Amino acid sequence: MEAPVKGVNLGVAPVTYGTGDRPPRGDYGRASSDYTCEQDYAQYTEADHDTYRRLYARQVQQLPGLACDEFIHAVQQLGAPAHIPRFDAISEKLMKATGWQVVGVPGLIPEEAFFALLAERKFPVTDWMRKPEEFDYVVEPDVFHDLFGHVPLLFNPVFADYMQAYGAGGLKASRLDACELLARLYWYTVEFGLIDTPQGLRAYGAGILSSAGELRHSILSKEPRRVAFDLKRLMRSRYRIDTYQATYFVIDSFEQLFKATAPDFTPIYRELRETIAKEGEIEAGVVLPGEREFVV
Ligand code: PHE
Ligand code: FE
Numbered sequence: 001m002e003a004p005v006k007g008v009n010l011g012v013a014p015v016t017y018g019t020g021d022r023p024p025r026g027d028y029g030r031a032s033s034d035y036t037c038e039q040d041y042a043q044y045t046e047a048d049h050d051t052y053r054r055l056y057a058r059q060v061q062q063l064p065g066l067a068c069d070e071f072i073h074a075v076q077q078l079g080a081p082a083h084i085p086r087f088d089a090i091s092e093k094l095m096k097a098t099g100w101q102v103v104g105v106p107g108l109i110p111e112e113a114f115f116a117l118l119a120e121r122k123f124p125v126t127d128w129m130r131k132p133e134e135f136d137y138v139v140e141p142d143v144f145h146d147l148f149g150h151v152p153l154l155f156n157p158v159f160a161d162y163m164q165a166y167g168a169g170g171l172k173a174s175r176l177d178a179c180e181l182l183a184r185l186y187w188y189t190v191e192f193g194l195i196d197t198p199q200g201l202r203a204y205g206a207g208i209l210s211s212a213g214e215l216r217h218s219i220l221s222k223e224p225r226r227v228a229f230d231l232k233r234l235m236r237s238r239y240r241i242d243t244y245q246a247t248y249f250v251i252d253s254f255e256q257l258f259k260a261t262a263p264d265f266t267p268i269y270r271e272l273r274e275t276i277a278k279e280g281e282i283e284a285g286v287v288l289p290g291e292r293e294f295v296v
Pocket of ligand 2: 146149
């Protein structure tokens with residue numbers, strides 16, 4: 001086993017969403033062998049804090065009626081938005097609530113390192129802030145997406161357990177060469193999930209909740225298809241990384257999500273490979289005959 005030596009990951013290619021040859025933006029020389037690094041708080045300029053403040057203000061005022069209650073209640077745990085929060089202060093609260101911590105990372109990290117951290121109830125948060133000219137769209141996750149999008153739901157006990165189970169499941173999927181299938185589950189739940197509530201559909205996915213435009217789009221637009229969560233159907237479904245999602249999957253509750261993903265995926269991956277070989281994958285935006293669809 002490698003000792004955690006600073007700089008050991010320099011030059012190791014981090015994961016990126018989808019394919020592309022854009023070099024990673026973070027400084028991986030700062031990271032330990034588990035890819036975590038200290039939050040470099042001194043690096044933040046007044047402009048960075050100002051960007052955080054403005055992003056936060058724009059998102060928070062849109063949440064009512066669009067974000068799930070669990071998210072709305074927990075978002076204040078991030079603290080006053082006057083400055084980029086300190087990861088240690090959030091970890092202290094999270095630890096008490098659900099036993100999770102946030103840890104700094106220089107940017108996207110390799111899948112296995114990511115899974116290993118989740119399995120230890122550590123959520124990796126990119127420490128750098130997008131530039132002002134990237135206010136509306138940033139290609140890689142930054143500190144705003146990671147904190148605002150992902151951290152509030154880690155205060156929910158069931159969701160917190162789901163994230164840990166996902167990490168453990170990821171380590172297993174790596175051994176089974178099934179990461180591509182499992183990544184779809186992350187994409188369509190953790191990043192772009194919707195939940196059905198007595199008040200109507202609400203967003204719980206971080207990619208939606210940290211996006212100015214997609215939050216409204218995902219709940220209000222007639223364009224995308226909204227299909228009831230079904231594990232095998234979901235893992236057959238391709239996704240888009242360059243536009244708003246054409247399909248969202250809708251859960252009834254976090255308990256449903258947790259229970260549906262609790263069984264051993266080993267036979268499920270096998271079955272899925274056979275189905276995909278015979279019937280193919282499902283393109284984003286396609287609804288199959290007989291599927292339960294939510295129409296807005
Ligand atoms: N039950 C899954 C498995 O055996 C692990 C998992 C749990 C994956 C939750 C994703 C989410 O692989
Ligand atoms: Fe994310």
